[in-house]
Amino acid sequence: MILARPRTARSLRPSELLIPTPAGLWCPPADIYIDPVRPVDRALITHGHSDHARAGHGAVLATRETLAIMALRYGEGFTGERQEAVIGETVRIGAVDFTFVPAGHVLGSAQIVVESGGLRIVVSGDYKRERDPTCAGFEPVRCDIFITEATFGLPVFRHPPAHGEVAKLLESVRVFPERTHIVGAYSLGKAQRVMALIREAGYERPIHVHGAMEKLTDFYLSEGAVLGEIRKVVAAERKSLGGEIVICPPSAIQDLWARKFPDPVTSFASGWMRIRARARQKGVELPLIVSDHADWDDLQATIRETQAREIWVTHGEAEALVHWCGTVGLKAKPLHLVGYGDEGETESSGADASLEAADATAV
Numbered sequence: 001m002i003l004a005r006p007r008t009a010r011s012l013r014p015s016e017l018l019i020p021t022p023a024g025l026w027c028p029p030a031d032i033y034i035d036p037v038r039p040v041d042r043a044l045i046t047h048g049h050s051d052h053a054r055a056g057h058g059a060v061l062a063t064r065e066t067l068a069i070m071a072l073r074y075g076e077g078f079t080g081e082r083q084e085a086v087i088g089e090t091v092r093i094g095a096v097d098f099t100f101v102p103a104g105h106v107l108g109s110a111q112i113v114v115e116s117g118g119l120r121i122v123v124s125g126d127y128k129r130e131r132d133p134t135c136a137g138f139e140p141v142r143c144d145i146f147i148t149e150a151t152f153g154l155p156v157f158r159h160p161p162a163h164g165e166v167a168k169l170l171e172s173v174r175v176f177p178e179r180t181h182i183v184g185a186y187s188l189g190k191a192q193r194v195m196a197l198i199r200e201a202g203y204e205r206p207i208h209v210h211g212a213m214e215k216l217t218d219f220y221l222s223e224g225a226v227l228g229e230i231r232k233v234v235a236a237e238r239k240s241l242g243g244e245i246v247i248c249p250p251s252a253i254q255d256l257w258a259r260k261f262p263d264p265v266t267s268f269a270s271g272w273m274r275i276r277a278r279a280r281q282k283g284v285e286l287p288l289i290v291s292d293h294a295d296w297d298d299l300q301a302t303i304r305e306t307q308a309r310e311i312w313v314t315h316g317e318a319e320a321l322v323h324w325c326g327t328v329g330l331k332a333k334p335l336h337l338v339g340y341g342d343e344g345e346t347e348s349s350g351a352d353a354s355l356e357a358a359d360a361t362a363v
């Protein structure tokens with residue numbers, strides 16, 4: 001480790017505490033990176049999505065759930081060393097204090113509060129403000145600098161309440177009792193949130209899941225998520241699943257795999273479904289606007305709640321959000337961090353491939 005000179009004698013400038021680099025956000029006085037996109041010696045990870053949590057670091061500090069999710073996705077050897085970050089407890093590295101605070105994004109997701117020499121920067125990671133029965137809710141933290149994503153940082157993105165979207169799904173199931181409803185949802189977080197919302201709406205039949213999301217769903221169940229009876233889809237039995245709900249990775253809704261169900265209704269749960277053209281392009285018959293990211297209004301509300309004097313925007317619609325900050329008198333800048341984005345778009349579908357291979361031989 002690179003030993004830093006003690007810097008507590010004077011206040012740090014923000015640009016001394018966190019620096020955007022090609023590997024990710026670097027904190028020189030602690031010599032750690034937050035959500036690095038390249039292998040580094042020491043990483044602090046906000047949550048388990050594949051664009052933030054990558055394998056191959058020397059050491060990882062993250063919440064217990066995020067560490068478990070990384071182990072499930074990459075295997076136990078995903079990092080050299082691991083250290084558990086307890087929500088609300090401060091860890092000192094060098095002259096810097098780090099505290100993990102719930103981000104409301106997926107199970108185990110956290111903002112990371114970075115504090116040194118009287119300066120406090122909050123790295124929010126991905127976050128949302130809408131209630132999610134499967135993870136702890138976002139907690140705003142007062143800070144000097146708030147670092148935010150802007151995935152849905154345009155006025156067109158105003159997410160309707162998720163339970164209303166799930167009600168549309170259940171209404172369609174009622175109207176088309178012979179058809180299988182196939183819902184594309186990201187394997188980590190979105191899928192389990194949709195299942196939990198389906199249960200909250202009173203639906204009691206088993207929910208069927210694609211093999212690619214079985215491990216993560218089992219993990220959510222073991223962590224106490226109320227998902228009811230979950231059954232893994234057996235390829236040979238797809239024909240018998242008329243009238244049932246099947247949840248699968250977004251990449252699977254257009255696969256041959258999906259076409260073996262009786263007269264399937266194709267659905268997709270995503271904030272992107274707000275854009276009709278995007279739904280049409282993906283062949284989605286029943287778009288459900290369910291997002292695990294803050295919408296335009298919630299980005300603004302969150303920025304105001306933090307009372308930060310300066311906003312840094314990591315990824316997404318950075319220019320639009322930076323512009324809005326200017327209109328309300330806040331200093332703001334885009335960080336142009338590369339490597340982050342919609343994890344679902346790039347999600348590895350290795351499990352899909354093996355399932356398809358099984359299909360091909362099973363006839």
Ligand SMILES: [Zn+2]
Pocket residue numbers: 047049105126343
């Ligand atoms: Zn994420």
Ligand SMILES: [Zn+2]
Pocket residue numbers: 049051052126340341342343
């Ligand atoms: Zn992300």
